[in-house]
Amino acid sequence: MVNVRRERFREETKVEAKRIALEQLAEQGIAGVSVNAIAKRMGVTGPALYRYFKGRDDLLNELVRDAWHDLADAVEAAVAASEGAEPPDRVRAFGESFRSWAVGQPHRYLLLFGTPLPGYQAPDDTIMAAHRTMSAFLSVLPHEGRAGATAEPSTLDAQLVAWANSRGEGGVPPAVLLTGLRGFTRLHGVLSLEVSGQFGPMGIDPALLYRVELESLVLLGDSEEVRGSTRLSGPG
Amino acid sequence: MVNVRRERFREETKVEAKRIALEQLAEQGIAGVSVNAIAKRMGVTGPALYRYFKGRDDLLNELVRDAWHDLADAVEAAVAASEGAEPPDRVRAFGESFRSWAVGQPHRYLLLFGTPLPGYQAPDDTIMAAHRTMSAFLSVLPHEGRAGATAEPSTLDAQLVAWANSRGEGGVPPAVLLTGLRGFTRLHGVLSLEVSGQFGPMGIDPALLYRVELESLVLLGDSEEVRGSTRLSGPG
DNA sequence: TAACTTGTGTTAGAACTTCTAACAGCAGTA
DNA sequence: TACTGCTGTTAGAAGTTCTAACACAAGTTA
Numbered sequence: 001m002v003n004v005r006r007e008r009f010r011e012e013t014k015v016e017a018k019r020i021a022l023e024q025l026a027e028q029g030i031a032g033v034s035v036n037a038i039a040k041r042m043g044v045t046g047p048a049l050y051r052y053f054k055g056r057d058d059l060l061n062e063l064v065r066d067a068w069h070d071l072a073d074a075v076e077a078a079v080a081a082s083e084g085a086e087p088p089d090r091v092r093a094f095g096e097s098f099r100s101w102a103v104g105q106p107h108r109y110l111l112l113f114g115t116p117l118p119g120y121q122a123p124d125d126t127i128m129a130a131h132r133t134m135s136a137f138l139s140v141l142p143h144e145g146r147a148g149a150t151a152e153p154s155t156l157d158a159q160l161v162a163w164a165n166s167r168g169e170g171g172v173p174p175a176v177l178l179t180g181l182r183g184f185t186r187l188h189g190v191l192s193l194e195v196s197g198q199f200g201p202m203g204i205d206p207a208l209l210y211r212v213e214l215e216s217l218v219l220l221g222d223s224e225e226v227r228g229s230t231r232l233s234g235p236g
Numbered sequence: 237m238v239n240v241r242r243e244r245f246r247e248e249t250k251v252e253a254k255r256i257a258l259e260q261l262a263e264q265g266i267a268g269v270s271v272n273a274i275a276k277r278m279g280v281t282g283p284a285l286y287r288y289f290k291g292r293d294d295l296l297n298e299l300v301r302d303a304w305h306d307l308a309d310a311v312e313a314a315v316a317a318s319e320g321a322e323p324p325d326r327v328r329a330f331g332e333s334f335r336s337w338a339v340g341q342p343h344r345y346l347l348l349f350g351t352p353l354p355g356y357q358a359p360d361d362t363i364m365a366a367h368r369t370m371s372a373f374l375s376v377l378p379h380e381g382r383a384g385a386t387a388e389p390s391t392l393d394a395q396l397v398a399w400a401n402s403r404g405e406g407g408v409p410p411a412v413l414l415t416g417l418r419g420f421t422r423l424h425g426v427l428s429l430e431v432s433g434q435f436g437p438m439g440i441d442p443a444l445l446y447r448v449e450l451e452s453l454v455l456l457g458d459s460e461e462v463r464g465s466t467r468l469s470g471p472g
Numbered sequence: 473t474a475a476c477t478t479g480t481g482t483t484a485g486a487a488c489t490t491c492t493a494a495c496a497g498c499a500g501t502a
Numbered sequence: 503t504a505c506t507g508c509t510g511t512t513a514g515a516a517g518t519t520c521t522a523a524c525a526c527a528a529g530t531t532a
Contacts (some may be wrong), residue, residue, distance in 0.1 A: 189425025
Protein backbone atom coordinates (compact mmCIF):
# COMPACT_ATOMS: atom_id res chain seq x y z
CA MET A 1 0.00 0.00 0.00
CA VAL A 2 2.38 2.63 1.11
CA ASN A 3 6.07 2.24 1.18
CA VAL A 4 6.62 -0.03 -1.72
CA ARG A 5 8.99 2.45 -3.31
CA ARG A 6 10.74 3.33 -0.08
CA GLU A 7 11.09 -0.36 0.66
CA ARG A 8 12.78 -0.82 -2.69
CA PHE A 9 15.23 2.00 -2.15
CA ARG A 10 15.97 0.60 1.25
CA GLU A 11 16.74 -2.78 -0.19
CA GLU A 12 18.97 -1.29 -2.84
CA THR A 13 20.90 0.61 -0.20
CA LYS A 14 21.51 -2.61 1.71
CA VAL A 15 22.60 -4.40 -1.43
CA GLU A 16 25.05 -1.66 -2.28
CA ALA A 17 26.47 -1.65 1.23
CA LYS A 18 26.97 -5.39 1.12
CA ARG A 19 28.55 -5.18 -2.30
CA ILE A 20 31.14 -2.74 -1.00
CA ALA A 21 31.60 -4.88 2.10
CA LEU A 22 32.45 -7.85 -0.12
CA GLU A 23 35.03 -5.74 -1.91
CA GLN A 24 36.61 -4.85 1.39
CA LEU A 25 36.45 -8.48 2.45
CA ALA A 26 38.27 -9.57 -0.69
CA GLU A 27 40.89 -6.84 -0.41
CA GLN A 28 41.62 -6.64 3.28
CA GLY A 29 40.02 -9.62 4.92
CA ILE A 30 37.28 -9.66 7.49
CA ALA A 31 38.99 -7.14 9.72
CA GLY A 32 38.97 -4.69 6.83
CA VAL A 33 35.20 -4.62 6.63
CA SER A 34 34.42 -1.27 8.21
CA VAL A 35 30.98 0.30 8.52
CA ASN A 36 32.54 3.73 8.41
CA ALA A 37 34.52 3.03 5.28
CA ILE A 38 31.51 1.55 3.52
CA ALA A 39 29.46 4.61 4.33
CA LYS A 40 32.22 6.88 3.07
CA ARG A 41 32.35 5.01 -0.23
CA MET A 42 28.59 5.35 -0.52
CA GLY A 43 28.76 9.06 0.04
CA VAL A 44 27.06 9.12 3.42
CA THR A 45 28.33 9.38 6.97
CA GLY A 46 29.01 6.38 9.14
CA PRO A 47 26.00 6.39 11.44
CA ALA A 48 23.63 6.51 8.46
CA LEU A 49 24.25 2.82 7.85
CA TYR A 50 22.99 1.96 11.28
CA ARG A 51 19.51 2.59 9.88
CA TYR A 52 20.06 -0.46 7.70
CA PHE A 53 22.14 -2.77 9.87
CA LYS A 54 21.94 -3.18 13.61
CA GLY A 55 25.72 -3.05 13.62
CA ARG A 56 28.82 -4.48 12.04
CA ASP A 57 28.03 -8.00 13.21
CA ASP A 58 24.61 -7.80 11.64
CA LEU A 59 26.14 -6.80 8.33
CA LEU A 60 28.63 -9.65 8.49
CA ASN A 61 25.86 -12.09 9.29
CA GLU A 62 24.03 -11.00 6.17
CA LEU A 63 27.16 -11.62 4.15
CA VAL A 64 27.35 -15.12 5.59
CA ARG A 65 23.69 -15.73 4.92
CA ASP A 66 23.95 -14.51 1.34
CA ALA A 67 27.00 -16.67 0.73
CA TRP A 68 25.27 -19.84 1.91
CA HIS A 69 22.30 -19.14 -0.33
CA ASP A 70 24.55 -18.31 -3.24
CA LEU A 71 26.58 -21.48 -2.85
CA ALA A 72 23.43 -23.58 -2.63
CA ASP A 73 22.06 -21.93 -5.77
CA ALA A 74 25.29 -22.64 -7.63
CA VAL A 75 25.55 -26.33 -6.81
CA GLU A 76 21.83 -26.90 -7.23
CA ALA A 77 22.00 -25.40 -10.70
CA ALA A 78 24.93 -27.63 -11.63
CA VAL A 79 23.21 -30.71 -10.28
CA ALA A 80 20.01 -29.84 -12.10
CA ALA A 81 21.93 -29.35 -15.32
CA SER A 82 23.43 -32.81 -14.96
CA GLU A 83 20.02 -34.45 -14.76
CA GLY A 84 19.92 -37.65 -16.73
CA ALA A 85 23.66 -38.25 -16.65
CA GLU A 86 25.24 -41.23 -14.93
CA PRO A 87 25.97 -40.91 -11.20
CA PRO A 88 29.75 -40.58 -11.61
CA ASP A 89 29.30 -37.69 -13.97
CA ARG A 90 26.76 -36.08 -11.71
CA VAL A 91 29.15 -36.36 -8.79
CA ARG A 92 31.77 -34.71 -10.95
CA ALA A 93 29.30 -32.00 -11.87
CA PHE A 94 28.64 -31.30 -8.22
CA GLY A 95 32.31 -31.34 -7.35
CA GLU A 96 33.35 -29.03 -10.14
CA SER A 97 30.61 -26.52 -9.38
CA PHE A 98 31.53 -26.60 -5.72
CA ARG A 99 35.15 -25.90 -6.50
CA SER A 100 34.32 -23.22 -9.05
CA TRP A 101 32.27 -21.36 -6.51
CA ALA A 102 34.96 -21.63 -3.88
CA VAL A 103 38.01 -20.61 -5.89
CA GLY A 104 36.04 -17.97 -7.73
CA GLN A 105 35.50 -16.09 -4.50
CA PRO A 106 37.81 -17.52 -1.88
CA HIS A 107 37.00 -14.84 0.68
CA ARG A 108 33.36 -15.88 0.65
CA TYR A 109 34.27 -19.54 0.98
CA LEU A 110 36.37 -18.60 3.98
CA LEU A 111 33.43 -16.69 5.36
CA LEU A 112 31.51 -19.96 5.44
CA PHE A 113 34.21 -22.47 6.26
CA GLY A 114 37.12 -20.48 7.66
CA THR A 115 37.55 -19.19 11.17
CA PRO A 116 34.04 -18.69 12.51
CA LEU A 117 32.91 -15.30 13.78
CA PRO A 118 32.94 -15.51 17.56
CA GLY A 119 29.50 -16.00 19.02
CA TYR A 120 27.94 -16.53 15.62
CA GLN A 121 24.78 -18.57 15.55
CA ALA A 122 23.41 -19.39 12.13
CA PRO A 123 19.73 -18.49 11.83
CA ASP A 124 17.27 -21.05 10.54
CA ASP A 125 17.18 -19.96 6.94
CA THR A 126 20.96 -20.02 6.78
CA ILE A 127 21.00 -23.57 8.09
CA MET A 128 18.40 -24.43 5.49
CA ALA A 129 20.65 -23.07 2.74
CA ALA A 130 23.55 -25.12 4.05
CA HIS A 131 21.29 -28.17 3.95
CA ARG A 132 20.42 -27.43 0.34
CA THR A 133 24.08 -27.77 -0.64
CA MET A 134 24.36 -31.08 1.14
CA SER A 135 21.09 -32.32 -0.30
CA ALA A 136 22.24 -31.48 -3.80
CA PHE A 137 25.27 -33.66 -3.20
CA LEU A 138 23.29 -36.53 -1.73
CA SER A 139 20.89 -36.41 -4.65
CA VAL A 140 23.60 -37.30 -7.14
CA LEU A 141 24.93 -40.23 -5.15
CA PRO A 142 23.69 -43.65 -6.22
CA HIS A 143 21.14 -45.05 -3.80
CA GLU A 144 20.57 -48.43 -5.38
CA GLY A 145 21.86 -51.49 -3.69
CA ARG A 146 22.29 -49.77 -0.36
CA ALA A 147 20.56 -51.33 2.57
CA GLY A 148 18.10 -49.01 4.24
CA ALA A 149 19.22 -50.15 7.63
CA THR A 150 22.14 -52.28 8.69
CA ALA A 151 21.56 -55.34 10.78
CA GLU A 152 23.64 -53.94 13.56
CA PRO A 153 23.88 -50.18 13.02
CA SER A 154 26.88 -48.38 14.44
CA THR A 155 26.72 -45.28 16.56
CA LEU A 156 27.70 -43.24 13.56
CA ASP A 157 24.98 -44.86 11.49
CA ALA A 158 22.45 -43.89 14.11
CA GLN A 159 23.70 -40.32 14.16
CA LEU A 160 23.58 -40.14 10.39
CA VAL A 161 20.02 -41.38 10.30
CA ALA A 162 18.97 -38.96 13.01
CA TRP A 163 20.64 -36.17 11.09
CA ALA A 164 18.83 -37.11 7.89
CA ASN A 165 15.52 -37.38 9.73
CA SER A 166 15.96 -33.93 11.24
CA ARG A 167 16.37 -32.59 7.74
CA GLY A 168 13.33 -34.33 6.39
CA GLU A 169 15.28 -36.85 4.34
CA GLY A 170 14.39 -39.94 6.25
CA GLY A 171 14.62 -42.32 3.34
CA VAL A 172 18.31 -42.02 2.60
CA PRO A 173 20.29 -45.08 3.69
CA PRO A 174 23.09 -44.46 6.20
CA ALA A 175 25.70 -45.75 3.75
CA VAL A 176 24.75 -43.01 1.32
CA LEU A 177 24.70 -40.41 4.07
CA LEU A 178 28.15 -41.48 5.13
CA THR A 179 29.43 -41.35 1.59
CA GLY A 180 28.01 -37.86 1.27
CA LEU A 181 29.53 -36.65 4.47
CA ARG A 182 32.91 -38.23 3.80
CA GLY A 183 32.90 -36.95 0.27
CA PHE A 184 32.09 -33.48 1.37
CA THR A 185 34.85 -33.42 3.95
CA ARG A 186 37.33 -34.64 1.35
CA LEU A 187 36.44 -31.98 -1.17
CA HIS A 188 36.44 -29.37 1.53
CA GLY A 189 39.81 -30.59 2.76
CA VAL A 190 41.44 -29.69 -0.54
CA LEU A 191 39.45 -26.52 -1.08
CA SER A 192 40.08 -25.26 2.42
CA LEU A 193 43.83 -25.60 2.03
CA GLU A 194 43.65 -24.06 -1.41
CA VAL A 195 41.68 -20.95 -0.52
CA SER A 196 43.78 -20.39 2.56
CA GLY A 197 46.82 -20.36 0.32
CA GLN A 198 48.60 -23.41 1.69
CA PHE A 199 49.41 -24.83 -1.72
CA GLY A 200 50.96 -21.66 -3.02
CA PRO A 201 54.49 -22.14 -1.66
CA MET A 202 54.33 -25.85 -2.43
CA GLY A 203 54.14 -25.41 -6.17
CA ILE A 204 51.33 -27.91 -6.43
CA ASP A 205 48.25 -27.25 -8.53
CA PRO A 206 45.29 -27.77 -6.21
CA ALA A 207 43.00 -28.38 -9.16
CA LEU A 208 44.83 -31.60 -9.94
CA LEU A 209 44.74 -32.76 -6.37
CA TYR A 210 41.08 -31.85 -6.12
CA ARG A 211 40.33 -33.91 -9.18
CA VAL A 212 42.09 -36.90 -7.71
CA GLU A 213 40.00 -36.66 -4.60
CA LEU A 214 36.86 -36.06 -6.60
CA GLU A 215 37.53 -39.32 -8.42
CA SER A 216 37.96 -41.03 -5.09
CA LEU A 217 34.41 -39.96 -4.32
CA VAL A 218 33.15 -41.67 -7.39
CA LEU A 219 34.78 -44.82 -6.08
CA LEU A 220 33.55 -44.16 -2.59
CA GLY A 221 30.02 -44.06 -3.89
CA ASP A 222 30.39 -47.17 -5.96
CA SER A 223 33.11 -49.40 -4.61
CA GLU A 224 33.88 -51.99 -2.06
CA GLU A 225 35.61 -49.59 0.26
CA VAL A 226 32.51 -47.97 1.61
CA ARG A 227 30.46 -51.08 2.18
CA GLY A 228 31.93 -51.92 5.52
CA SER A 229 33.37 -48.59 6.38
CA THR A 230 31.19 -47.74 9.32
CA ARG A 231 32.40 -50.88 11.00
CA LEU A 232 36.04 -50.68 10.19
CA SER A 233 37.46 -50.09 13.61
CA GLY A 234 37.22 -48.26 16.85
CA PRO A 235 34.22 -47.55 19.00
CA GLY A 236 31.79 -46.92 16.20
CA MET B 237 78.68 -11.32 28.91
CA VAL B 238 76.27 -8.61 29.76
CA ASN B 239 72.57 -8.87 29.38
CA VAL B 240 72.01 -12.50 29.99
CA ARG B 241 69.62 -11.75 32.80
CA ARG B 242 67.92 -8.91 31.01
CA GLU B 243 67.53 -11.11 27.98
CA ARG B 244 65.84 -13.70 30.12
CA PHE B 245 63.39 -11.24 31.60
CA ARG B 246 62.67 -9.96 28.16
CA GLU B 247 61.88 -13.44 26.92
CA GLU B 248 59.65 -14.12 29.89
CA THR B 249 57.73 -10.95 29.22
CA LYS B 250 57.13 -12.00 25.65
CA VAL B 251 56.03 -15.45 26.73
CA GLU B 252 53.58 -13.99 29.22
CA ALA B 253 52.17 -11.61 26.64
CA LYS B 254 51.66 -14.44 24.18
CA ARG B 255 50.09 -16.59 26.85
CA ILE B 256 47.50 -13.91 27.54
CA ALA B 257 47.04 -13.37 23.81
CA LEU B 258 46.18 -17.06 23.43
CA GLU B 259 43.60 -16.71 26.19
CA GLN B 260 42.03 -13.82 24.35
CA LEU B 261 42.19 -15.77 21.12
CA ALA B 262 40.37 -18.70 22.68
CA GLU B 263 37.76 -16.51 24.34
CA GLN B 264 37.01 -13.85 21.75
CA GLY B 265 38.63 -14.93 18.53
CA ILE B 266 41.37 -13.22 16.64
CA ALA B 267 39.65 -9.84 16.70
CA GLY B 268 39.68 -10.02 20.47
CA VAL B 269 43.45 -10.11 20.67
CA SER B 270 44.24 -6.58 21.80
CA VAL B 271 47.68 -5.22 22.62
CA ASN B 272 46.16 -2.77 25.04
CA ALA B 273 44.15 -5.40 26.84
CA ILE B 274 47.15 -7.70 27.12
CA ALA B 275 49.20 -4.90 28.63
CA LYS B 276 46.47 -4.08 31.09
CA ARG B 277 46.32 -7.69 32.25
CA MET B 278 50.08 -7.67 32.68
CA GLY B 279 49.91 -4.56 34.79
CA VAL B 280 51.62 -2.21 32.35
CA THR B 281 50.36 0.38 29.92
CA GLY B 282 49.68 -0.33 26.29
CA PRO B 283 52.69 1.24 24.62
CA ALA B 284 55.06 -0.71 26.86
CA LEU B 285 54.41 -3.84 24.84
CA TYR B 286 55.68 -2.14 21.73
CA ARG B 287 59.16 -2.63 23.18
CA TYR B 288 58.60 -6.36 22.71
CA PHE B 289 56.52 -6.57 19.55
CA LYS B 290 56.70 -4.35 16.54
CA GLY B 291 52.93 -4.23 16.60
CA ARG B 292 49.84 -6.34 16.79
CA ASP B 293 50.63 -8.14 13.55
CA ASP B 294 54.05 -9.08 14.83
CA LEU B 295 52.52 -10.58 17.94
CA LEU B 296 50.01 -12.55 15.89
CA ASN B 297 52.78 -13.80 13.64
CA GLU B 298 54.60 -15.12 16.66
CA LEU B 299 51.47 -16.95 17.73
CA VAL B 300 51.28 -18.54 14.31
CA ARG B 301 54.94 -19.44 14.38
CA ASP B 302 54.68 -20.98 17.84
CA ALA B 303 51.62 -22.97 16.82
CA TRP B 304 53.37 -24.51 13.81
CA HIS B 305 56.31 -25.51 15.94
CA ASP B 306 54.08 -26.87 18.64
CA LEU B 307 52.05 -28.93 16.20
CA ALA B 308 55.19 -30.33 14.62
CA ASP B 309 56.56 -31.25 18.04
CA ALA B 310 53.34 -33.04 18.93
CA VAL B 311 53.07 -35.19 15.82
CA GLU B 312 56.79 -35.90 15.75
CA ALA B 313 56.62 -37.14 19.31
CA ALA B 314 53.69 -39.41 18.49
CA VAL B 315 55.40 -40.75 15.39
CA ALA B 316 58.60 -41.36 17.33
CA ALA B 317 56.69 -43.18 20.03
CA SER B 318 55.19 -45.48 17.42
CA GLU B 319 58.58 -46.57 16.16
CA GLY B 320 58.68 -50.27 15.42
CA ALA B 321 54.94 -50.64 14.97
CA GLU B 322 53.35 -51.65 11.70
CA PRO B 323 52.64 -48.87 9.16
CA PRO B 324 48.86 -48.91 9.68
CA ASP B 325 49.30 -48.38 13.39
CA ARG B 326 51.85 -45.66 12.80
CA VAL B 327 49.45 -43.89 10.47
CA ARG B 328 46.84 -44.15 13.18
CA ALA B 329 49.31 -42.78 15.71
CA PHE B 330 49.98 -39.80 13.49
CA GLY B 331 46.30 -39.22 12.83
CA GLU B 332 45.27 -39.42 16.44
CA SER B 333 48.01 -37.07 17.57
CA PHE B 334 47.08 -34.65 14.84
CA ARG B 335 43.46 -34.64 15.89
CA SER B 336 44.31 -34.40 19.57
CA TRP B 337 46.36 -31.32 18.97
CA ALA B 338 43.65 -29.73 16.86
CA VAL B 339 40.61 -30.34 19.03
CA GLY B 340 42.59 -29.65 22.18
CA GLN B 341 43.14 -26.08 21.06
CA PRO B 342 40.82 -25.35 18.16
CA HIS B 343 41.64 -21.65 18.11
CA ARG B 344 45.27 -22.44 17.40
CA TYR B 345 44.35 -24.90 14.69
CA LEU B 346 42.26 -22.18 13.11
CA LEU B 347 45.20 -19.85 13.40
CA LEU B 348 47.12 -22.20 11.13
CA PHE B 349 44.41 -23.49 8.84
CA GLY B 350 41.51 -21.06 9.14
CA THR B 351 41.10 -17.73 7.45
CA PRO B 352 44.61 -16.46 6.81
CA LEU B 353 45.73 -13.11 8.17
CA PRO B 354 45.70 -10.70 5.25
CA GLY B 355 49.15 -10.08 3.85
CA TYR B 356 50.70 -12.75 6.00
CA GLN B 357 53.88 -14.31 4.66
CA ALA B 358 55.22 -17.23 6.61
CA PRO B 359 58.92 -16.79 7.45
CA ASP B 360 61.36 -19.56 6.67
CA ASP B 361 61.46 -21.19 10.06
CA THR B 362 57.67 -21.34 10.11
CA ILE B 363 57.63 -23.06 6.74
CA MET B 364 60.23 -25.47 8.09
CA ALA B 365 57.97 -26.32 11.01
CA ALA B 366 55.08 -26.95 8.65
CA HIS B 367 57.33 -29.26 6.67
CA ARG B 368 58.20 -31.15 9.81
CA THR B 369 54.55 -32.06 10.31
CA MET B 370 54.26 -33.29 6.75
CA SER B 371 57.53 -35.18 6.97
CA ALA B 372 56.38 -36.92 10.10
CA PHE B 373 53.36 -38.12 8.21
CA LEU B 374 55.32 -39.24 5.18
CA SER B 375 57.72 -41.13 7.39
CA VAL B 376 55.01 -43.48 8.63
CA LEU B 377 53.67 -44.28 5.19
CA PRO B 378 54.90 -47.52 3.65
CA HIS B 379 57.46 -46.90 0.92
CA GLU B 380 58.01 -50.46 -0.21
CA GLY B 381 56.72 -51.56 -3.56
CA ARG B 382 56.29 -48.04 -4.81
CA ALA B 383 58.02 -47.19 -8.03
CA GLY B 384 60.45 -44.35 -7.64
CA ALA B 385 59.33 -42.89 -10.93
CA THR B 386 56.43 -43.76 -13.17
CA ALA B 387 57.04 -44.56 -16.79
CA GLU B 388 54.95 -41.64 -17.88
CA PRO B 389 54.71 -39.28 -14.91
CA SER B 390 51.71 -36.99 -14.73
CA THR B 391 51.89 -33.24 -14.20
CA LEU B 392 50.90 -33.79 -10.60
CA ASP B 393 53.63 -36.39 -10.18
CA ALA B 394 56.16 -33.91 -11.44
CA GLN B 395 54.91 -31.24 -9.06
CA LEU B 396 55.02 -33.66 -6.17
CA VAL B 397 58.59 -34.64 -6.95
CA ALA B 398 59.65 -31.03 -7.30
CA TRP B 399 57.97 -30.28 -3.99
CA ALA B 400 59.78 -33.14 -2.28
CA ASN B 401 63.10 -32.10 -3.80
CA SER B 402 62.67 -28.54 -2.58
CA ARG B 403 62.24 -29.91 0.90
CA GLY B 404 65.28 -32.13 0.71
CA GLU B 405 63.32 -35.35 0.52
CA GLY B 406 64.21 -36.34 -2.97
CA GLY B 407 64.00 -40.07 -2.46
CA VAL B 408 60.30 -40.35 -1.73
CA PRO B 409 58.31 -41.85 -4.60
CA PRO B 410 55.53 -39.69 -6.02
CA ALA B 411 52.91 -42.27 -5.11
CA VAL B 412 53.86 -41.92 -1.47
CA LEU B 413 53.90 -38.15 -1.72
CA LEU B 414 50.46 -38.22 -3.22
CA THR B 415 49.19 -40.52 -0.53
CA GLY B 416 50.60 -38.19 2.06
CA LEU B 417 49.07 -35.12 0.54
CA ARG B 418 45.70 -36.73 -0.04
CA GLY B 419 45.72 -38.20 3.41
CA PHE B 420 46.53 -34.89 4.97
CA THR B 421 43.76 -33.10 3.11
CA ARG B 422 41.28 -35.76 4.20
CA LEU B 423 42.18 -35.51 7.84
CA HIS B 424 42.17 -31.75 7.63
CA GLY B 425 38.80 -31.82 5.92
CA VAL B 426 37.17 -33.39 8.93
CA LEU B 427 39.17 -31.43 11.49
CA SER B 428 38.53 -28.14 9.78
CA LEU B 429 34.79 -28.64 9.83
CA GLU B 430 34.97 -29.85 13.40
CA VAL B 431 36.94 -26.96 14.86
CA SER B 432 34.83 -24.45 12.98
CA GLY B 433 31.79 -25.94 14.63
CA GLN B 434 30.02 -27.25 11.57
CA PHE B 435 29.20 -30.61 13.11
CA GLY B 436 27.67 -29.16 16.22
CA PRO B 437 24.15 -28.61 14.90
CA MET B 438 24.28 -31.86 12.95
CA GLY B 439 24.47 -34.06 15.99
CA ILE B 440 27.29 -36.08 14.50
CA ASP B 441 30.37 -37.01 16.47
CA PRO B 442 33.33 -35.82 14.41
CA ALA B 443 35.62 -38.26 16.18
CA LEU B 444 33.79 -41.15 14.57
CA LEU B 445 33.88 -39.60 11.15
CA TYR B 446 37.54 -38.77 11.59
CA ARG B 447 38.27 -42.35 12.44
CA VAL B 448 36.51 -43.56 9.32
CA GLU B 449 38.60 -41.25 7.20
CA LEU B 450 41.74 -42.20 9.08
CA GLU B 451 41.07 -45.82 8.22
CA SER B 452 40.66 -44.79 4.60
CA LEU B 453 44.21 -43.51 4.75
CA VAL B 454 45.44 -46.85 5.86
CA LEU B 455 43.82 -48.29 2.77
CA LEU B 456 45.05 -45.42 0.66
CA GLY B 457 48.57 -46.22 1.69
CA ASP B 458 48.22 -49.92 1.12
CA SER B 459 45.50 -50.64 -1.38
CA GLU B 460 44.70 -50.85 -5.02
CA GLU B 461 42.99 -47.50 -5.12
CA VAL B 462 46.09 -45.40 -5.03
CA ARG B 463 48.14 -47.31 -7.57
CA GLY B 464 46.65 -45.66 -10.58
CA SER B 465 45.21 -42.66 -8.94
CA THR B 466 47.41 -40.04 -10.49
CA ARG B 467 46.21 -41.18 -13.87
CA LEU B 468 42.56 -41.61 -13.12
CA SER B 469 41.14 -38.87 -15.24
CA GLY B 470 41.34 -35.33 -16.37
CA PRO B 471 44.28 -33.30 -17.56
CA GLY B 472 46.82 -34.74 -15.14
C1' DT C 473 -4.50 22.74 3.54
C1' DA C 474 -2.47 21.82 8.08
C1' DA C 475 -0.68 18.65 11.36
C1' DC C 476 1.33 14.42 12.35
C1' DT C 477 4.06 10.24 11.75
C1' DT C 478 7.90 7.81 9.79
C1' DG C 479 12.18 7.17 7.68
C1' DT C 480 16.68 8.82 6.83
C1' DG C 481 20.19 11.70 7.08
C1' DT C 482 23.24 14.82 10.00
C1' DT C 483 26.69 16.21 13.96
C1' DA C 484 28.55 15.38 18.65
C1' DG C 485 30.57 12.45 21.53
C1' DA C 486 31.80 8.26 24.40
C1' DA C 487 34.65 4.41 24.56
C1' DC C 488 37.40 1.77 22.52
C1' DT C 489 41.55 0.43 19.21
C1' DT C 490 46.77 0.71 17.21
C1' DC C 491 50.73 3.08 17.25
C1' DT C 492 54.27 7.16 17.56
C1' DA C 493 56.73 10.69 20.09
C1' DA C 494 58.75 12.59 23.90
C1' DC C 495 60.26 12.04 28.31
C1' DA C 496 61.74 9.66 32.98
C1' DG C 497 64.26 6.47 35.47
C1' DC C 498 66.87 2.42 36.42
C1' DA C 499 70.59 -1.04 35.41
C1' DG C 500 75.05 -2.12 34.00
C1' DT C 501 79.52 -0.36 31.89
C1' DA C 502 83.52 2.44 30.92
C1' DT D 503 81.12 9.42 38.32
C1' DA D 504 79.30 9.73 33.81
C1' DC D 505 77.46 7.39 30.07
C1' DT D 506 74.65 4.20 27.44
C1' DG D 507 70.72 1.34 26.69
C1' DC D 508 66.51 -0.66 28.04
C1' DT D 509 61.99 -0.19 29.79
C1' DG D 510 58.49 2.11 31.45
C1' DT D 511 55.46 6.39 31.48
C1' DT D 512 52.03 10.12 29.51
C1' DA D 513 50.19 12.71 25.48
C1' DG D 514 48.15 12.52 21.36
C1' DA D 515 46.89 11.38 16.42
C1' DA D 516 43.96 8.72 13.65
C1' DG D 517 41.19 5.17 13.39
C1' DT D 518 37.08 2.10 14.83
C1' DT D 519 31.86 0.99 16.56
C1' DC D 520 27.92 2.75 18.13
C1' DT D 521 24.42 5.95 20.69
C1' DA D 522 22.02 10.28 21.27
C1' DA D 523 20.00 14.26 19.75
C1' DC D 524 18.55 16.85 16.15
C1' DA D 525 16.97 18.25 11.13
C1' DC D 526 14.38 17.49 7.31
C1' DA D 527 11.72 15.49 3.66
C1' DA D 528 7.98 12.36 2.24
C1' DG D 529 3.48 10.30 2.99
C1' DT D 530 -0.74 9.95 5.73
C1' DT D 531 -4.42 11.63 8.11
C1' DA D 532 -7.67 15.11 10.20
